[in-house]
Amino acid sequence: xxxxxxxxxxxxxxxxxxxxxxxxxxxxxxxxxxxxxxxxxxxxxxxxxxxxxxxxxxxxxxxxxxxxxxxxxxxxxxxxxxxxxxxxxxxxxxxxxxxxxxxxxxxxxxxxxxxxxxxxxxxxxxxxxxxxxxxxxxxxxxxxx
Numbered sequence: 824x825x826x827x828x829x830x831x832x833x834x835x836x837x838x839x840x841x842x843x844x845x846x847x848x849x850x851x852x853x854x855x856x857x858x859x860x861x862x863x864x865x866x867x868x869x870x871x872x873x874x875x876x877x878x879x880x881x882x883x884x885x886x887x888x889x890x891x892x893x894x895x896x897x898x899x900x901x902x903x904x905x906x907x908x909x910x911x912x913x914x915x916x917x918x919x920x921x922x923x924x925x926x927x928x929x930x931x932x933x934x935x936x937x938x939x940x941x942x943x944x945x946x947x948x949x950x951x952x953x954x955x956x957x958x959x960x961x962x963x964x965x966x967x968x
Contacts, residue, residue, distance in 0.1 A: 843890075846952045846954055846959045847875060847876050848873060848943075848960065849873065851872045851873065851874050852871065853869070853965050854963070855963045855964055856965070858966045859965050861935065861967050866930065867927065867928040867930075868926065870923055871896065871942070872923055873894055875894070877891060878891040878892075879916060880947075881918055881919055882947060882948075882949060884920070885947035889946075892945050892946045892952060893915060893916050894942050894944060895917075895943045896915060896924050897941045897942075897943070898930075898938055898939070898941070900941035904931060904932045905927075905930055905938070906930065907927060907930050908930070913926060913927050913930060917945070917949065926940060934967060937965070938964070938967055939964050940964075942962075
């Protein structure tokens, strides 16, 4: 019994083990419901800033870090009218990582007007990151002028 007491005291004073937060993704800019001005370049770029508790890096550079990936963007995710030609998405940050993604609104059949910016968190191999079997996404409605 004397040996058990130090172990019991250690267990009672040890810091609790924190569960790892589930993966998250949110759009910081533009805010939901805002009006944004389309860029004057041929792709009509609007910058979108995201935040995630994943490390956002170029695809293929995460190594063994399971909480590392990048973002895929699809403007108006219920359809394909804003996808880049020959692609199933509008933009992604897999080439450079980070929290800024270029929304190529010039790729939309109707660039101006109401749109939904949809972003998806992907792992280092372009596969969706899942929480309880569902992809980690964020949707933000905007009006483009």
